[in-house]
Amino acid sequence: EDQVTQSPEALRLQEGESSSLNCSYTVSGLRGLFWYRQDPGKGPEFLFTLYSAGEEKEKERLKATLTKKESFLHITAPKPEDSATYLCAVQAPGNQFYFGTGTSLTVIP
């Protein structure tokens, strides 16, 4: 069965302490991998799309990378405003979408 697993479930960082979030998937025929950010009480906000192994995308302090089995979201020198839940989703053939359960990130000043 197609699955998306994110780790860690929760992450606490000091401001400026860089780290990475992981998203591993078992979907066959990946059409795209998406990263979203979700703030409490709000809908997910789109961050990145990755299509093929080796691809990288960057936005401010965030950088997403993709291999054949997983994706990483690297956060460089995070700030408190980066605190949120980060969700990974994969698009399979047939327009199916599967979301991971997310990583809750807290950045402490």
Place this chain on the structure above:
Amino acid sequence: DTAVSQTPKYLVTQMGNDKSIKCEQNLGHDTMYWYKQDSKKFLKIMFSYNNKELIINETVPNRFSPKSPDKAHLNLHINSLELGDSAVYFCASARGFPNEQFFGPGTRLTVL
């Protein structure tokens, strides 16, 4: 000029009632979705419409019925509400491929 809007934001109702959630997008997108997010924050796709045509219909009780009067609207009607239907429901829209989805603010449904 909200991109994807949902009404109502909160919905509290009794078991057995019928309720609807409305969704509208002003992005000109062709595809719209309904998701359910449970208490553990897991997002699960329920339905997807492309140009008013149903293209994804996950294993969802037939008490849930989506209706798309036009490309900009996708409403969700729920019959005979049950306790387990309590969740946050998100509407989303996307244009073609890639399906970078834009989400609405969510509707928190509480069934008592």
